[in-house]
Amino acid sequence: MSILIIGAGPAGTRAAEVLVSAGLRPIVIDEAPENGGRIYQRQPAGFRRDPRTLYGFEAAKARAIHDVFDQLRPSIDFRPRTLAWNLRQGVIDTICDGKASAVPFAQTILCTGAMDRAVPLPGWTLPGVFTLGGSQIALKAQGCAIGAKVAFLGTGPLLYLVAYQYARAGAQVTAVLDTTPFAVKAAQAFGLMRGGATFAKGLYYIAWLRARGIRIAEGVTPLAIEGSDRVELVSWRDARGTNHEAAVDAVAIGFGLKPEAQLADLAGVPFDFDPVQHNWVPRKDPSGRTSVGGVFLAGDGGGIRGADLAEAAGARAAWAVLAARGLAADARAVARLDATLAAGASFRAALERAFPFPAKLAADMADETILCRCEVITAGELRAAANEALATLSPSEVNRAKALTRVGMGRCQGRVCGAAAAEVLAAALSCPAEQVGRLRGQPPVKPIPILPAEAA
Amino acid sequence: MRLQRLAETDRAAVSFVLDGTPVAALEGDSLLTAILAHDGYLRVSEFGDGLRAGFCLMGACQDCWVNVEGGGRVRACTTPLTGGMRVSRRIVQP
Numbered sequence: 001m002s003i004l005i006i007g008a009g010p011a012g013t014r015a016a017e018v019l020v021s022a023g024l025r026p027i028v029i030d031e032a033p034e035n036g037g038r039i040y041q042r043q044p045a046g047f048r049r050d051p052r053t054l055y056g057f058e059a060a061k062a063r064a065i066h067d068v069f070d071q072l073r074p075s076i077d078f079r080p081r082t083l084a085w086n087l088r089q090g091v092i093d094t095i096c097d098g099k100a101s102a103v104p105f106a107q108t109i110l111c112t113g114a115m116d117r118a119v120p121l122p123g124w125t126l127p128g129v130f131t132l133g134g135s136q137i138a139l140k141a142q143g144c145a146i147g148a149k150v151a152f153l154g155t156g157p158l159l160y161l162v163a164y165q166y167a168r169a170g171a172q173v174t175a176v177l178d179t180t181p182f183a184v185k186a187a188q189a190f191g192l193m194r195g196g197a198t199f200a201k202g203l204y205y206i207a208w209l210r211a212r213g214i215r216i217a218e219g220v221t222p223l224a225i226e227g228s229d230r231v232e233l234v235s236w237r238d239a240r241g242t243n244h245e246a247a248v249d250a251v252a253i254g255f256g257l258k259p260e261a262q263l264a265d266l267a268g269v270p271f272d273f274d275p276v277q278h279n280w281v282p283r284k285d286p287s288g289r290t291s292v293g294g295v296f297l298a299g300d301g302g303g304i305r306g307a308d309l310a311e312a313a314g315a316r317a318a319w320a321v322l323a324a325r326g327l328a329a330d331a332r333a334v335a336r337l338d339a340t341l342a343a344g345a346s347f348r349a350a351l352e353r354a355f356p357f358p359a360k361l362a363a364d365m366a367d368e369t370i371l372c373r374c375e376v377i378t379a380g381e382l383r384a385a386a387n388e389a390l391a392t393l394s395p396s397e398v399n400r401a402k403a404l405t406r407v408g409m410g411r412c413q414g415r416v417c418g419a420a421a422a423e424v425l426a427a428a429l430s431c432p433a434e435q436v437g438r439l440r441g442q443p444p445v446k447p448i449p450i451l452p453a454e455a456a
Numbered sequence: 457m458r459l460q461r462l463a464e465t466d467r468a469a470v471s472f473v474l475d476g477t478p479v480a481a482l483e484g485d486s487l488l489t490a491i492l493a494h495d496g497y498l499r500v501s502e503f504g505d506g507l508r509a510g511f512c513l514m515g516a517c518q519d520c521w522v523n524v525e526g527g528g529r530v531r532a533c534t535t536p537l538t539g540g541m542r543v544s545r546r547i548v549q550p
Contacts, residue, residue: 031515031534038514044484044536047464115516127497127509128457134513134533142489143464147457169462229507230457230496249457260516373511373519376503411518416511447518449528 001106009037011111011299011314018318020075027077035069039307086443087266107294107321112301114257122224128231132158132254145171147250151234153177154254156355164205179358181219191350265441267295273434278357280438288317312340362420363427372417374410386428397437414439457496470539488532
């Protein structure tokens with residue numbers, strides 16, 4: 001019976017490497033046309049930038065992941081351009097170029113990665129507003145900036161990294177606006193120093209931007225993105241309470257990352273609210289094994305830990321798969337991976353505390369702000385539904401709110417608005433965000449053409 | 457807003473048709489890149505709140521759907537441009 005790896009990023013690549021070394025031939029599925037995941041995304045054929053230009057300080061890691069994968073190709077069944085859209089008992093349903101197939105598995109390692117976590121702002125649906133990750137992909141995979149004058153707004157390490165990458169590539173970076181005050185980051189300095197090179201790189205990006213006179217503001221409150229049919233202006237309030245604005249034609253926004261964990265959800269893996277990363281995270285043991293037989297998790301899809309730990313977690317989960325198949329594990333390799341994962345955890349926790357999700361910004365969003373961009377539902381509509389539910393029904397949670405308001409019912413299935421919707425609802429119900437729960441996953445995890453689905 | 461090409465601009469030219477008008481793009485462009493480098497939107501929101509130009513660029517948000525003649529409704533960010541494609545940005549009835 002097959003082993004199915006979903007996702008050919010750093011976690012999936014290292015998982016495949018371990019399985020192949022044990023003489024197995026895993027199936028590796030990725031929605032993208034190429035391996036590498038989002039972090040080490042490969043540019044299309046015909047593009048000629050070198051790894052150093054594309055991946056900066058991470059060039060060696062990107063090259064290593066690509067090289068390993070290229071060497072593995074003859075030994076694995078790689079299925080690119082393939083969406084894994086459902087997971088049921090022992091079967092993953094896929095679609096590739098319009099053709100559906102049901103792929104049975106004995107074990108699967110879900111390496112489904114992460115996406116940007118958004119906080120809806122007035123004007124965030126205007127053309128010219130993209131996620132931080134998306135802005136990075138535009139540059140990395142297409143050689144493009146999202147606009148001629150770009151503001152970077154949000155919080156997290158990616159904020160400074162992408163701003164730096166843009167400025168280096170010749171884009172005009174108008175402002176970097178961080179919702180986290182300096183003091184919050186400084187308070188984590190000790191924990192962050194355990195990150196060594198990763199921490200040093202973060203400081204380098206900020207220093208580089210400052211040295212070039214690029215405006216950086218910390219502790220800001222975003223006010224609005226304005227324009228008619230396109231971005232023209234971004235406004236914010238600084239830490240002292242003074243309002244500012246800047247003329248821009250594009251804004252990159254992002255407030256940390258959230259796991260793309262829909263397949264784990266469909267598998268029936270229980271989720272826990274992780275208060276440090278402020279995310280719902282599928283439950284797994286340190287090896288990546290879940291309580292659902294045959295289902296293993298690795299990489300950011302199983303909780304945000306970053307690309308380096310994704311590699312270790314991918315390899316570790318593969319060893320767990322081998323154990324589940326009754327095959328011998330390399331105890332020293334396993335011990336080394338466990339040590340890497342344990343050591344990385346404290347740095348990751350400090351990083352999350354240094355750039356906390358601005359839950360209050362989400363909870364306080366104006367009634368008129370479009371919360372759900374798929375269905376164009378405002379925060380006010382969700383609040384009204386919450387108040388109504390309070391009067392008639394209890395307890396209230398996000399899936400009930402979804403039924404009443406259609407928040408999270410659109411094409412993205414709440415990927416984009418779900419985290420913020422929970423904050424709005426929790427504030428309206430005067431309870432902690434974890435108490436309103438999380439939007440349940442539904443197959444298909446992304447829209448698919450209906451005919452092949454019927455044929456499956 | 458239009459996407460600004462900062463690198464890799466020496467690729468071969470390809471052309472496609474956007475809302476009936478021929479548009480020049482480059483080989484290796486995604487449909488999203490080809491359209492947004494030319495004109496700053498991808499679709500009109502069905503709910504009357506204006507234009508959209510995608511959001512996540514990684515196939516998650518589903519906010520970049522356009523119509524391709526003969527190919528139906530596609531996600532512009534993950535669809536490679538091919539020469540001669542005929543693309544429409546009108547409101548899509550599902």
